[in-house]
Amino acid sequence: MEIHQITIQAGIDKLGNTERLPDLRINKGEIYGIVGPTGSGKSQLIADIEQLAQGDTASKRRILINGAIPSHELRSDPRKKMVAQLSQNMNFFADMPVADFLKLHAKCRGKSKVDIKQVISIANTLTGEPINASDNLTILSGGQTRALMVADVAIISESPIVLIDEIENAGIKKHEALQLLSGEGKIILVVTHDPVLALSAQKRIIMRNGGMRDIIESTYREKQISLQLNDIDRCILALREDVRAGRKIEEVNFEALRHELSFL
Amino acid sequence: MKFIIVAGTPGAGKTAVLIHTLKILLQQNVKPSVVKIDCLYSDDPKRFAKLGVPVQLGLSMDMCPDHFSIYNTDAILEFARAQNSEFLIMETAGLCHRCAPYTTNSLGVCVIDATSGPNNPMKVGPFLSCADIVVITKGDMISQAEREIFRECILETNQNCSIIEANGLSGQGASELALQIRSTKKRVSENESLRHNAPFAVCTLCAGEKRVGAEHHRGLLRKMNGMQEYVGE
Numbered sequence: 372m373e374i375h376q377i378t379i380q381a382g383i384d385k386l387g388n389t390e391r392l393p394d395l396r397i398n399k400g401e402i403y404g405i406v407g408p409t410g411s412g413k414s415q416l417i418a419d420i421e422q423l424a425q426g427d428t429a430s431k432r433r434i435l436i437n438g439a440i441p442s443h444e445l446r447s448d449p450r451k452k453m454v455a456q457l458s459q460n461m462n463f464f465a466d467m468p469v470a471d472f473l474k475l476h477a478k479c480r481g482k483s484k485v486d487i488k489q490v491i492s493i494a495n496t497l498t499g500e501p502i503n504a505s506d507n508l509t510i511l512s513g514g515q516t517r518a519l520m521v522a523d524v525a526i527i528s529e530s531p532i533v534l535i536d537e538i539e540n541a542g543i544k545k546h547e548a549l550q551l552l553s554g555e556g557k558i559i560l561v562v563t564h565d566p567v568l569a570l571s572a573q574k575r576i577i578m579r580n581g582g583m584r585d586i587i588e589s590t591y592r593e594k595q596i597s598l599q600l601n602d603i604d605r606c607i608l609a610l611r612e613d614v615r616a617g618r619k620i621e622e623v624n625f626e627a628l629r630h631e632l633s634f635l
Numbered sequence: 636m637k638f639i640i641v642a643g644t645p646g647a648g649k650t651a652v653l654i655h656t657l658k659i660l661l662q663q664n665v666k667p668s669v670v671k672i673d674c675l676y677s678d679d680p681k682r683f684a685k686l687g688v689p690v691q692l693g694l695s696m697d698m699c700p701d702h703f704s705i706y707n708t709d710a711i712l713e714f715a716r717a718q719n720s721e722f723l724i725m726e727t728a729g730l731c732h733r734c735a736p737y738t739t740n741s742l743g744v745c746v747i748d749a750t751s752g753p754n755n756p757m758k759v760g761p762f763l764s765c766a767d768i769v770v771i772t773k774g775d776m777i778s779q780a781e782r783e784i785f786r787e788c789i790l791e792t793n794q795n796c797s798i799i800e801a802n803g804l805s806g807q808g809a810s811e812l813a814l815q816i817r818s819t820k821k822r823v824s825e826n827e828s829l830r831h832n833a834p835f836a837v838c839t840l841c842a843g844e845k846r847v848g849a850e851h852h853r854g855l856l857r858k859m860n861g862m863q864e865y866v867g868e
């Protein structure tokens with residue numbers, strides 16, 4: 372099934388008032404950020420879309436696909452699922468080796484041809500500590516877990532709608548991760564507190580008190596700022612890897628950073 | 636009367652999901668009674684009573700709570716009839732993993748916690764494999780991949796069940812469960828029998844023997860090597 376558009380039909384906020392933002396239509400190829408303070412309902416919004424809610428969640432929102440109510444099958448059968456989600460969870464409960472887990476998930480998604488080795492090597496491009504196929508899931512570090520989750524969502528759950536809940540927290544290369552997750556023509560929603568990611572989205576939904584309050588369209592200027600911030604980010608991530616690897620930090624190219632900052 | 640039997644491991648989220656579901660049923664003017672079966676103690680009756688529904692508590696003490704509920708089914712049904720209820724919802728926390736409390740004409744609902752890991756559906760036995768509805772809770776705590784794997788593992792153990800992904804905190808899934816409870820065609824009869832036999836052997840341990848060691852035990856006993864023998868008169 373081809374997806375052109377999803378509609379988020381407004382529900383209620385935490386006080387029971389109708390959401391300020393009326394029905395929101397998101398088209399194929401668009402990237403939206405979701406921003407707001409902790410507890411403002413960002414994760415609920417993502418969860419509503421993941422479940423293709425039909426007034427049956429706390430927010431009472433309804434999600435339409437191409438303007439119509441999705442079938443029960445589309446809502447539940449992982450083989451038909453159109454939504455891939457990277458949730459905030461930073462640990463796995465399944466007690467099994469990485470490769471077995473990925474194989475099992477590929478089977479659930481009806482993807483028999485997925486190359487498990489490739490998924491792991493892609494995960495390893497996002498984290499400083501390499502993951503082995505035989506590692507048990509439960510012993511992976513936060514960064515490894517996150518990197519594996521990203522690779523799994525990008526390749527095994529590969530879907531036209533991608534939901535990303537706070538990719539920034541686990542010290543993985545977030546810009547690379549975002550790139551991996553967002554393919555051509557997808558609908559992407561990113562919950563984030565991170566200015567680099569928030570400003571790189573075309574539009575951002577402002578959340579307050581459990582409801583969608585407003586939409587801001589990002590400007591050309593914001594896009595530039597986002598790119599510059601990304602360079603600073605990269606620098607900090609590299610330093611972080613050095614520190615973790617037990618290396619001494621001899622110097623930081625502050626000149627280059629200042630050069631970036633001078634544009635801000 | 637409709638008899639809804641809700642089983643699941645302790646702490647799986649049975650009460651949390653049921654409270655959301657009961658609220659919806661009450662809004663729809665359904666008159667349910669609730670019976671809670673537990674081992675030694677339970678707060679659940681208080682939580683249910685806040686909704687204004689008639690509640691009864693049964694404590695199984697030394698018995699598996701599911702065995703206890705099976706044994707007391709008549710008394711439980713009598714309680715609900717006395718309340719003029721159209722629906723009786725019974726919550727029980729199975730312990731032995733070899734039995735299931737569902738009777739032939741009840742609606743069997745199994746509540747299972749997604750954080751228990753994908754091997755758990757294989758371990759919990761008949762209360763999952765012969766349920767009509769399987770409610771998966773705590774999906775909010777795991778990744779989408781793990782949720783999908785968990786769901787698949789449930790379907791491997793029980794192909795015909797209808798799965799509801801629920802959240803005991805937010806109430807997600809409760810309206811689906813309420814709908815399935817309302818629309819079930821099943822009505823409890825005079826002659827209910829179990830869908831699955833309870834563990835078939837009664838051994839000396841069941842009767843209170845405390846001494847360890849094979850020579851103290853009688854009954855139908857299974858050995859480590861899988862062989863089974865009857866020891867006794």
Ligand SMILES: Nc1nc2c(ncn2[C@@H]2O[C@H](COP(=O)(O)OP(=O)(O)OP(=O)(O)O)[C@@H](O)[C@H]2O)c(=O)[nH]1
Nearest residue numbers: 645646647648649650651728772773801802803804
């Ligand atoms: N995160 C999360 N927590 C949940 C969910 N459902 C229930 N809980 C929590 O799990 C704990 C146990 O929930 P109960 O509803 O009491 O579980 P129960 O199965 O009725 O437990 P017993 O009656 O004692 O066997 C509570 O602290 C709930 O708040 C869920 O979907 N997500």
Ligand SMILES: [Zn+2]
Nearest residue numbers: 649650679726
């Ligand atoms: Zn309970």
Ligand SMILES: [Zn+2]
Nearest residue numbers: 699701731734
């Ligand atoms: Zn039992």
